[in-house]
Amino acid sequence: MVCNKLIPPEETACPGEPVVGGVLAASGFKASGVAAGFRAATPDRLDTALVCCDGDASAAGVFTRNRFCAAPVVVDRERLANGHARAIILNSGVANAATGEPGIANARQTGDDLAKALGCDADDVLVASTGVIGVPLPMDVMERGIRLSVAALGDDAAHDEAAATAIMTTDTVSKRCAVRYEDAEAGVTYTVGGMCKGAGMIAPNMATMLAVITTDAPVAPAALQACLARAAQGSFNHVIVDGDTSTNDTCVALASGAAGGAEISEATPGRLAAFGRALAWVCDGLARKIAADGEGATRLVRVCVMGAATDEDARVASRTVASSPLVKTAIAGHDANWGRIAAALGRSGASFDQETVAIDIAGIPVLRAGLPIPFDEDEALRRFEEPQVDIVCDLGSGTSSYVTWTCDLTHGYIDINADYRS
C-alpha cells in the first residue's frame, strides 16, 4: 500500500530579509526595560518596559474580547481613537484587571505621568499590564518605573532585549521577531519588528497577551489599524496554549515613518500590501514563539486541517484538535495517537464523513479513509524528538484549510498553574 504524505497548504514565505531584534529593529524608536519592584519577592527582576517614538507615530491596537477586560485595555481603546501615539509603557507582575474604577483611574494616571515626563500629550501615551488579577496597581512602584524607564531609554541591542525581557511572566524566553523589506515602488527599505509575551491563559481572540510592533514605514493610522487587525487575526488568533483567553490581551503597532518616503495608505495599495505582508510575517513569527513557549511545553505543535467543507469547519476542527487535552498529553507521551485526533475532529462540529478522513502525524500517514494504517512506531518515536510536531488532517469534504499553533501538555503546566496566583 503506497501512502503519500498529506501536503498541507504552503506557508507564507518571508517577504524580505529576517533581521535580529524586536521593537528597536526599525529606526525612530528608543526603548528600555527596568526593575521598578512590581514583584515583592524579586524586586531586581526587570518588570517595566517603555517603547518610545522619537516623534509622533501612527498607532493602532487590537485588544482582548474578554468581558472582564483589564483597566489598561479600557484606557488604550480611548487613547487610540486619534490614531496617534508617542509611547507605550508596559508592566509585568500586576495585571490591573478586576480593579474597577480605581484601576481605570490608575491606568489613566500612569499615562498622564509618563506624558509629563516625556513632554507629550496625555492622549499619546498607551499603557499595558500583565500579571496577577485583582490587585491594585501600586502607584508608587509605577512612578518609580516611569522615572527609571525614561532615564534608561536607548536604541541599541541591549535596550531592545531588556524591553522584551521586562514584559515576561511565566515565559521562559523573551520573544522578538523582525524583518526588513524593499518597497520597490517607493525605492525605500522599511523594517517591521516587535516583541511579545505570553505562555499561559492563551487563546487570543482578536489580539494576544501583550505585543508591541514598531515600524519605520510611514503608514497612515487607518491603514495601520486595518493591517494590524488582519495580521493579528492571521497569527495570534491561531495560537492556543490552554484555551483561556486573557483579560489583558493587547497588541499595539507604532509607525514612526523615520525611514522616509511618502505616506502608505489605502491610496497606495501596492505599497500597503507589501507592508501588510511584512507585518503579518512578524506577527506570525511572534505567535509561534508564544505557542512554543506555552507553559510546560516541550514541543511546538502545528495542527493543519485541510479538505474541510467550509472555512468555519476548518477553523473549529483545527482549534478543537489543538485544544484537546488528550491530544496534547499524547504528544507529551510521544504517542502517535491518531484515535484521539479523530475523536476531537468528530466532536468539533465540523461536517464530514469518517470514511473520508486522512491523518498524518509528524509526516507519517496513520489514517486513510477513516481507517488506521500500519506505521513504524520506532520512526514515529524518533520524529517526536524534533522540536516541532505537525498534525495534518484531511477531512476529504472540500477545499478549506486552517492552521492552529499549540504545544504539548505536560507536568510542567500543572506545576506552574497549581502554584502561580494569576
Added chain:
Amino acid sequence: MVCNKLIPPEETACPGEPVVGGVLAASGFKASGVAAGFRAATPDRLDTALVCCDGDASAAGVFTRNRFCAAPVVVDRERLANGHARAIILNSGVANAATGEPGIANARQTGDDLAKALGCDADDVLVASTGVIGVPLPMDVMERGIRLSVAALGDDAAHDEAAATAIMTTDTVSKRCAVRYEDAEAGVTYTVGGMCKGAGMIAPNMATMLAVITTDAPVAPAALQACLARAAQGSFNHVIVDGDTSTNDTCVALASGAAGGAEISEATPGRLAAFGRALAWVCDGLARKIAADGEGATRLVRVCVMGAATDEDARVASRTVASSPLVKTAIAGHDANWGRIAAALGRSGASFDQETVAIDIAGIPVLRAGLPIPFDEDEALRRFEEPQVDIVCDLGSGTSSYVTWTCDLTHGYIDINADYRS
C-alpha cells in the same frame, strides 16, 4: 462589610429511598461480569459485562454525537428502532471505533451470537464497547466473553458489582446508583438503578461514556426514550472532565415491568412524571460519580452559574469555567483563584457587565460587584480539604442558572494520558 454567601438554586431532592446496587437493584434482570481476555497484559481482569432481562423489556438509548462514532453505536441505533431489547453486552479494552465496515460487521455478529446463546431475536440484543480506538474487535475473545458471561448470569449483589467492574477502563471505582419510589397512583413500589463508567474523554453530548439503567416499572418504549433523553440531558451532559467527547458514548435504559402494574406512558402523566424523577435522580448520581472519578481527580467540583440573562448564557458560562485548565489547576493547588474564574466567565461569550459579578468559592465570598473582597486564606485552605468544592457565580444579569460537574486537573491526568493508548 457584610457579605452573604450566594445561595444557588436548590438541588432536586431524592424522589424516594436510595438503595444499594446498580443494574440488579430492580427486579426482572440478571447480570454478570467476566474476564474474556480483551487486555493481553491483564487477561484475568474483568472485561465483559452482560445485563439481561428475564423477559422482553422496553428499551431506549441516547448516544454520542461524535462524527467518529463507534461501530456498536451504529448497530444499537438500528436495533433500538423497535423499542424493545432483551440484553446488552458491554466489553472494555477495545472500543471498536474507527474500524470501518468490518467493525460494524463485528458488532452485528456479537449481537447475533449473543441472541443465539440467549434464544432471542437478534434485534433484541444491544452491544457497547470502550477502550482503545482503531483496533479490530477480536472475535475469538468476544466469543469467549459471550459464552462465559451467559454461563455466569446471576441476580445477587456480587453479580451487580461484577458487571459494573467489568466496564471500567481508567476508572478507579465502579459506579452504581439506585432508588426505590412509590407510585401512589398505582399503589406499586418501583426501583430504578444503573451502572456507568467514564473517567477520561468526558464531555458527553446527549449521552455519556457507557451507562446501563434498569427498572422494573412497566414503562412504554416511547415514554422511556423521552424520559431517558431528558434525564441524560440534565445529568451526564452536565459533566466535563477534559472536554473530549468520546466516540463510544452510550446510555441505554431497559424496563422489565417485573414489579407489575399497568403500563406507564404519556397516557398516565402523573405516574410518568414520578418515574422520570426517579430516572433523573439515578442519572444525576451516576454523572457525579464520573466527575468525581475524573482522570487524576482529587476533588469533585460543582460550578453553578446563576443570575444569567439567558439559559444559554448560564450554560456556556458554567461549562467554560468547568473546562478551564487554569481554574482546574488552581483547585488542584488549593488556590481560591477567583481571577481565573472571572477570566473564564469573561471569555465564555455570556453577556454581562463585570461590575455586577459575584463569586463564592467553597462557600466563601471572594468577589462582589466585580471587585475582590478580603477573605480568610487559611479558612479557604481548610475548605479545599473537603471532597467537593463549589464554585458559585452570580452574573447579576437575569434569572437563569446552570450547574456543571467537573474535577480538578492534576499530575495524575498527565500520568494517565501521556501513557495510555486510547
